[in-house]
Amino acid sequence: MRVVIAEDSVLLREGLTRLLTDRGHEVVAGVGDADALLKTVDALAADGAAPDVVVADVRMPPSHTDEGVRAAVRLRGDHPGVGVLVLSQYVEERYATELLAGSSRGVGYLLKDRVAEVREFVDAVVRVARGGTALDPEVVAQLLGRSRRQDVLAGLTPREREVLGLMAEGRTNSAIARQLVVSDGAVEKHVSNIFLKLGLSPSEGDHRRVLAVLTYLNS
Amino acid sequence: MAMAYGPDTGHPRAPRLPAWLGAPLAARTWREFCHLLLGLPLSLCYFALSVTALAVGAGLVVTFVGIPVLALGLAMCRGFGVVERARARAFLGSRVGDPEPARAEPGTGLTGAVWAVLKSGASWRHLLYAVLHMPWAVVAFSLAVTVWSTAWALFTYPLWRWSLPLHAGTDGIQVYGDGTRAYVLDSGAELAVTSGVGLVLVLLGAWLVRGLAAVDRALVRGLLGPSRLATRVVELESDRGVVVDVAAADLRRIERDLHDGAQARLVALAMDLGLAKEKATEDPRAAARMVEEAHDEVKLALQELRDLARGIHPAILTDRGLDAALSAVASRCTVPVTVGVDLPERPAAAVEGIAYFTVSELLQNVSKHARAHHATVDVWRTGDRLLIQVTDDGRGGADPTRGTGLAGLAERLDAVDGVLAVHSPEGGPTTVTAELPWRG
């Protein structure tokens, strides 16, 4: 897997590079600001060697505000095939909504803390690179808490709420089953129950169903 | 709000009689009567002295001497003001603050002082008081003395009628007489009627005294008190103090949070790692356990630092403004919150910050105390004010004077010319409205 890293703290950039290299992925470029990120990806794509995934920090020079999110949104428009994983010290539901606008294909938004769990983090990067979704549990909690459909959500069993949260994070059925230590079949049953209760038509493909869930929560 | 004077303190304590009955006997009425009595002689003195000084000063103004004389006269009027304010405090219970002093520029000596007294508006207002108060005092004195003494005399007539035959040679008060016939109040019924009329007069007279005293109070407050501008200066000075203190307290709190939170955790982490480093070769299993502990520790430290940083200044507020930042706050509230922000443009960073912390404090209150099912937050602009309204359908009964949360918030808002209004009847719903001056 070919990765481009955009992160202004040299320490973290080196750390991420080492971590991904260690897991057998190729870090093709490491840049320190959003402009450089856009240029690098454009150049790589022009050579026909577009990266599989971009890992970008939110707060970068020159203005140290939300460059990362803006660049990520642009990348998603210009290079739909490139997965974008945004890392930040904070997760804000607003940025999640911006990132997910239109499609949840190949997009991720995680707290920087998550790199501490190396395996899960690398899994998330791989998932995003393959067109999946990786949303931080905190964002999902915010979305669930903020949703105007509290009446319907209240109708879910605690287990179903848990499954809904993991689904919104972008996990596959088998990953959910592993996390909750239940069988794949049990998860499938929960999922179809949830879709039934929310009045959604079951979608194929993990990212499609993430989108369905998120649209539902945001509406 | 910084007030230059407190509320009147002359109210009778828990009257057992209804106010309209108790008034003639209330200490307050008698104090005010004394005030009116004293008013005439004093104001005659003020008038005579100040008019003389004014006339002499104005007359001599063409020569050089007039100006200091005038200044001296004005300074004297300021002296009268001191006496009058003390008198109003003692008899009327009305606490009027000292007006702004006439302060000379440093180093200008006597001429500076003269000039300062002449230039100060307060001096001239004192002069106006000295002149205006005399005619008023004459009216007030005559009315009060006549009505009050007549009223009491009639009311107590049955008690002192016995002295009339002894000293005046009549059997009672003579209402009408033309030498041959006289109509004298001496029968029992007449006594009763007279006393009854007296009672009515006493009851009414008390309120007359109070009315006259109220005019005096207004005169003192309006002419001898600090001007609006001076009051504003006092208010702003206290505001600035509050802002400085709050900022300093914020910094101390942050330092303490850092110290007790992340720093302490990092020290523990450093120790764990130090041990793990030592054990790494000799006891790899123990080392692995310590690394695991350290790993948990560092995740907690990150979590703490994140919460702390968000409490200091949420990054999303700088990046995206109030709408996005308030949505984030709302999503962390324990009850569902609808946020509506309707602003044509972003206000100044400091205003945004205050608005943000106001809402986040109010929503915290909702989470903690309101037992609500739903809350709404609305932010909009009217003219040069930024308005914030937070409502919830909880149990109500929020009291801004009790509890530090709302009171502290009100103080913070007050310090920047903001207003906090809480409407929270028992049983709800609660509406809190905050108003801030708009700065773009």
Added chain:
Amino acid sequence: MTTRSDRPAPAPSSRTGRLGFGAAMWKEVVHLLSNLPVSLVAFVYVTVAVAVGAALSVTVVGLPLLAAGLAGARLVGRVERARARGLLGVRIEEPSRPPRRPGGGAADAVWSVLGDAVAWRTVLYGFVRLPWGVLTFAVTLVALVVLWPALPYLVRAMTNADRAMVRGLLGPSDELERRVAELESDRGVVVDVAAADLRRIERDLHDGAQARLVALAMGLGLAKEKAAEDPRAAARMVEEAHGEVKLALQELRDLARGIHPAVLTDRGLDAALSSVASRCTVPVTVTVDLPERPAEATEGIAYFTVSELLQNVSKHARAHHATVDVWRTGDRLLIQVTDDGRGGADPTRGTGLAGLAERLDAVDGLFVVHSPPGGPTTATAELPWRSRTAAHR
């Protein structure tokens, strides 16, 4: 209440240049010629506004109308001040707005405008300007055509009268009004500084300790996974992490000290300043002579003043020795920092000293730097003394 002597004085007329046919004079000529049209408009406006408002004031409509007219008159004042600033070089402070009770209704607003001395003075200005405008226009025109050798003198004389009028009638009326304006801006500065402080701290945390901790967490995560399969690599990672955590601690400590040093809260200025002095690159003698501890906010400002000044000494002064003295005189807290360095410090240049002056100014403080080239440098700061008990209300 304190009176400050460092208030910028109105620009002396000599600032506008020497007599002669320079650019300054032509600007003055333009001003004199423009007097007529401008004063005509102003006169018509104030006459109509005041006459209509006053005439109608027997009905209810008149008073708000008059108030609106007066509010408009303030606008006339603003235009005139701008004209005088541009053409005559007279800098007049904006008069403060009439004070209003927050939350007061429309009646309160009308009332406060009607009692607004500034607006009434502007109306007076509008009345007296018309005859003067006619006069100046005529004289200047004549002088331009026939009396041009006397032109500079005439122009200067007439514009001086203009300056006096603008200053007397359009400036802030008195001490109190100026004080209100000053306090309002002070409060704004204090609020902005506090907000900026918080943003800076958040930024420092984000870029410093938080970033380092994320790196650390990542390293430990890797080490944890490696522990079983490759203990030697794990040990190396643990060692790195250990170094990292010590750095993070150091960073947090520095940040915390920059926010508010704990020793200041615990022990007061003397101890806190000694600790600042010990971190200075030159030897520093610290003398704190205070009968009691001042209010916390005052202590904080004093601390940051000294620490900023000593940082300057470390960075720029090339001094061998510095002294810090803190004492109280009456109701003022005085701070003096001297060094035997090369001098030449300029508080108007460089953000450090200028920022310090602004911060002190906002709390009625004073900041004076005496620093001839070649040294020595003496920086004196003065703060209003607030006692600890007064701050806790």
